[in-house]
Amino acid sequence: MWEPINKDLLGSAQETRKSLTYWQDVWRRLRQNVMAMTGLVIIATIAFLAMFGPMFSGYSYSEQNTALANIAPNIQLTNIGGGDYVLVHNDYKLIEATADGELLGAPEIIEDNKAEKFILYRINGKEVKFDYSVAQKNRTKGSKVSTENTDMKTKYDIYVNGKLIDKYNVKDVWNKSYILGTDNLGRDVWTRVLYGARISLTVGLVASVVNLFIGVLYGGISGYEGGRVDNIMMRIVDIINSVPLLLIVILLMVVISPGLHTIILTIGLVYWVGMARLVRGQVLSLKEQEFVLAARALGVSKTKIVIKHLIPNAIGPIVVSMMMSIPSAIFTEAFLSFIGLGVSAPEASWGTLANDALGGIRSYPYQIIAPSVAIALTMFGFNFLGDGLRDALDPRLRK
Structure with a gap:
């Protein structure tokens, strides 16, 4: 009764493009x-730099060199003749450097006369006198007149073998020894920013894992059971949500020492409540669908219905919420570290870097710019990706 069909008749029925699965369409x-x-x-x-960047920086996050403290990424070198260059530091001292911007360290000091305000150095056989007594001329008895807004070059003179040199004969170069400069203890800002990325991404990963395993299951069970169970579980969420995060951190620090583990524990305690509310709302609307009724009729257990049927159908909002919770957790960690409730010294966090740089924000603004830009880029990255996932996972926008 069956006859082979003529394949020439199938020309108009050929598929126009390859069939895509749901996740393939999401990626497209x-x-x-x-x-x-x-x-x-x-x-x-950021993740790649956090994992592998410190291996190639040449410095550790805690390595100190106080002789090279507070040096900016862009420096001005003064030519003292003979191919020798020095950097005039804002702390009224000289630092020897090469012509291309590599710092060699503090030169040998012959005499440090604090009374007459000069320092005598020996650099490659030359006697270099750094006279900063000019900076004291604007100071009068009983008053302190600030000269911060004047040019640094007006505050000193440099003599090489007794001869005054042209201190305006300078060249602007990039700091090749420390590409983002050094902090007040001579630590490499670039390396510390990379280590701060490790801590921040770790906190974000913990927040996503907590949301996935606690918030999703908690909200799924609450929404599917309903009634008294749902009421009790949601009241617990309300209680946790009503306690300020800062108070929880302070209470935990009374019990355990401050540090990264305290922040991780805090996030584990409170960051899942938003996800639980979201999943509960999704499950409440999905559990009345026909596929859930069919699963019940087949005798599928409640656990399998929640895990294998309800949660996968709410995966779109779950993924978006997880992605949005990561920058929130990172910013929370930075805030807690900024106010002194985060990681402890000498560990580097973006919040602690910003806190350490706050005191010298006018003299050394680059120290606070580096962690601030890192936080901003991370926030933008996760928010952009979260918005894109929200649109890609929405089945109503499929074309």
């Missing part, structure tokens, strides 16, 4: 979103 639409892909590249770059 995500790639078309320029901002989402930009965010993905930013996150991948």
Whole structure:
């Protein structure tokens, strides 16, 4: 009764494009979103630098060199003749450097006369006198007149073998020894920013894992059970949500010492409540669908219905919420570290870096710019990617 069909008749019935699965279609639409892909590249770059950057920096996050403290990424070198260059530090001292910007360290001091305000150095056989008594001329008895807004070059004179040199014969170069400069203890800002990225990304990863395993299951069980169980579980969420985060951190520090583990424990205690509310709302709307009724009729257990049917159907909002919780957790860690409730010295966190740089923000602004830019780029990256995932995972926007 069956006859082979003529294949020539199937020409108009050929599929126009390859069939895509749901996740393949999500990836296709995500790639078309320029901002989402930009965010993905930013996150991948930061993660790569955090993992492998410190291996190639040449410094550790705690290595100190007080002789090279508070040196900016861009420096001005003064030519003292004979191919020798020095950096005039804001702390009224000289630092020897090469012509291309590599710092060699503090030169040999012959005499440090604090009474007459000069320092005598020996640099490659030359006697270099750094006279900063000019900076004291604007100071009068009983008053302190600030000269911060004047040119640094007006505050000193440099003599080489007794001859006054042209202190305006300078060249601007990039600091090749410390690409982002040094902090007040002579530590490499670039290396400390990279270590801060490790801590921040660790906190973000913990927040996402907590949301996935606690918030999703808690909200799924609450929404599916309903009634008294749902009421009790949601009241617990309300109680946790009503306690300020800062108070929880302080109470935990009374019990355990401050540090990264305290922040991780705090995030584990409170960061899942938003996810639980979201999943509960999704499950409440999904559990009345026909596929859930069919699963019940087949005798599927409640656990399998929640894990294998309800949660996978709410995966779109769950993924977006997880992605949005990561920058929130990173910013929370930076805030807690900034106010002194985060990681302790000498560990480096973006919040602690900003806190350490706050005292010298006018003299050394680069120290606070570096962690601030890192935090901002991370926030932008995760927010862009989260917005793109929200659009890509929405089935109503499928084309």
